[in-house]
Amino acid sequence: MDSSIDARAPLSTGRNPGRGRPSPRPLHGRVTRFRRSPAGRSDRCGRSAATAPRPRRRSGLAAPPGPSRISAQEKQKEDMATYDEHPRSPLRAWLGVSAITASLFVFLTTELMPVGLLTPVSASLSISVGLAGLMVTLYGVSAGLGVPFIVAWTRRVNRRVLLSTLLAILALGNTITALAPTYPLVLTTRLIMGFASGVFWAIGVSMAMRLVPERHASRAAAIVMSGISIAAVVGIPLGTILEGLTGWRTTFLIWAGLSALVFLAVVATIPSLPSTNAVSVREVFGLPLKNTQLRRVLFTVVLFVLGHFGAYTFVRPYLEHSASATPFVITVVLMVYGAGGAAGNFIAGHTVNRNLRGSFIAGCAGLVTSLLLLLTIAHGQAGSLITMILWGVSFGVVQLSQINMTQAAAPDTFEAAMSLNTMAYNTSIALGALFGGLFADHLGVTSVVWFGVALTTASLLLTLGTRRRTSRTVPDDALATHP
Numbered sequence: 001m002d003s004s005i006d007a008r009a010p011l012s013t014g015r016n017p018g019r020g021r022p023s024p025r026p027l028h029g030r031v032t033r034f035r036r037s038p039a040g041r042s043d044r045c046g047r048s049a050a051t052a053p054r055p056r057r058r059s060g061l062a063a064p065p066g067p068s069r070i071s072a073q074e075k076q077k078e079d080m081a082t083y084d085e086h087p088r089s090p091l092r093a094w095l096g097v098s099a100i101t102a103s104l105f106v107f108l109t110t111e112l113m114p115v116g117l118l119t120p121v122s123a124s125l126s127i128s129v130g131l132a133g134l135m136v137t138l139y140g141v142s143a144g145l146g147v148p149f150i151v152a153w154t155r156r157v158n159r160r161v162l163l164s165t166l167l168a169i170l171a172l173g174n175t176i177t178a179l180a181p182t183y184p185l186v187l188t189t190r191l192i193m194g195f196a197s198g199v200f201w202a203i204g205v206s207m208a209m210r211l212v213p214e215r216h217a218s219r220a221a222a223i224v225m226s227g228i229s230i231a232a233v234v235g236i237p238l239g240t241i242l243e244g245l246t247g248w249r250t251t252f253l254i255w256a257g258l259s260a261l262v263f264l265a266v267v268a269t270i271p272s273l274p275s276t277n278a279v280s281v282r283e284v285f286g287l288p289l290k291n292t293q294l295r296r297v298l299f300t301v302v303l304f305v306l307g308h309f310g311a312y313t314f315v316r317p318y319l320e321h322s323a324s325a326t327p328f329v330i331t332v333v334l335m336v337y338g339a340g341g342a343a344g345n346f347i348a349g350h351t352v353n354r355n356l357r358g359s360f361i362a363g364c365a366g367l368v369t370s371l372l373l374l375l376t377i378a379h380g381q382a383g384s385l386i387t388m389i390l391w392g393v394s395f396g397v398v399q400l401s402q403i404n405m406t407q408a409a410a411p412d413t414f415e416a417a418m419s420l421n422t423m424a425y426n427t428s429i430a431l432g433a434l435f436g437g438l439f440a441d442h443l444g445v446t447s448v449v450w451f452g453v454a455l456t457t458a459s460l461l462l463t464l465g466t467r468r469r470t471s472r473t474v475p476d477d478a479l480a481t482h483p
Helices: 070-082 089-118 118-124 134-145 147-153 159-179 183-212 215-246 248-269 281-290 292-312 314-321 327-354 356-376 380-409 409-443 447-462
Strands: none
Touching: 070 327, 089 118, 089 159, 089 183, 089 215, 089 248, 089 314, 089 327, 118 248, 118 314, 134 159, 134 183, 134 215, 134 314, 134 409, 134 447, 147 409, 159 183, 159 248, 159 292, 183 215, 183 409, 215 248, 215 327, 215 380, 281 292, 281 409, 292 314, 292 356, 292 380, 292 447, 314 327, 314 447, 327 356, 356 380, 356 447, 380 409, 409 447
């Protein structure tokens, strides 16, 4: 519930600095002139200050005693993290957090599910594997580039209504994708769905933090972020399994139904959450110009995401080519990768508190090593499993570390910084898939893995070459650690 002070509401009485007597403040923004009487200061009807009725105040808007008053902006910021302003049962609050986590799950799996479906999609629509990768590219481009603008344009929209609308778009988009007769229609639909996904990444975590008592806000954020691991462990491999049993079109139809169920869960469990802390577009884009440390972190994120997702998007065609992997083996490998990601997230939840920069360096070195192993030992099932376990663990560590590096770089403007992080991250996913597709079509899928090695190595070297400023200790309650 938005508890910002209504500009039309009566204001509290203050003190007249010249006489030390109470003087009524203007009501409803109108300047009111008072005339004096022998008995002292009077209102417009001639009643003395002692007998004049006090201005009536709206419920819940009483000003604190004394001359100081809380501004509307300060009150809004306070209310954003104040659970007491939204009295509700703890059960419903945590159910709302679970609904937001489920929202992250369907958004992320919708974005990355084509990774496991590139081969059947390209065969069904008579396109190349590289061209099919544009399903990931366009989704990521719109999710990244549209974030700061759409969030600013919807700054007055109730967040519950906005999230419900985003999920409705997702359900409709998955339905159209499943029924689309041509590939251009698929790409157009994915482009629109990407806009919805980007907005969710900007508002989802803060919504969860507002649902629970302030002391549990960090835990709520961590639970929502665990949806990433759940999507990696269950969602993407499940999509591959369903495709093998029913076909890729039916898989997208099933995901449309799942999106609809999450929509109903959001409507049923999340209360009204008016927007209280929107950031202007100018402020968002001006932040990296002033904050050198944040700028370095964003460059680091761009490099490792380009390399990681450039290679990961084409891991199925690569294993089919180099290891003659069957769809069942691909499913197992992706599940192993997801389990490794969950383990990496758990490990990083402890290590980022002790050495944030070291955690990122270790995880990024693991990414480079796993990609090199993919080129050397992943020609059989055992080598593929070992490689994907290390890859998943390393990515889980890097993923959580980069979020906390962003927060350490801009603790006072974290929402604006995360908006930029979301834009850089999703745009890099898209560009990684695009560049990977170009390499795959012209030089073969093996070249895509070398592309990943080069970019993740560049991210590692950039981190090693910078000062240890992001390694400073961050308070436990300020870090997005595992639940």
